[in-house]
Amino acid sequence: MLFLWETNSAIMESEDYKVFNNTKEQQLEIQGPEEKATLSYRFYKHNIAFMHTTVPSSMSGHGVGGILARAAFDYAKSLHKPVMVYCPFVASFLEKHPEFRSQLDKTYHA
Secondary structure, eight states: OOOOOSTTSEEEEOSSOEEEEETTTTEEEEEOSSOEEEEEEEEETTEEEEEEEEOOGGGTTSSHHHHHHHHHHHHHHHHTOOEEEOOHHHHHHHHHOGGGGGGBOTTTOO
């Protein structure tokens, strides 16, 4: 996998998908054949907040949401920013992948 955190550069690459960081829109993106999947983030004080994940039906069932979530946590780690989770998908991802819980801002997440 490739990790580059520059504007519109591939930040994470798997066999089938490349994740791009659209810093202007503050979202991670995977471009599909017709639509793109996104995970939006915002910076708040010293944190990064994961706001919303959207995966088009044409891309669902292929692990795209999980790839975006992993890339988002990797991005936060590269910035040394604690994470706040507002996105229900990312919250459910954390239940299945507790190894990322250490990145949560303990002030907002018990």
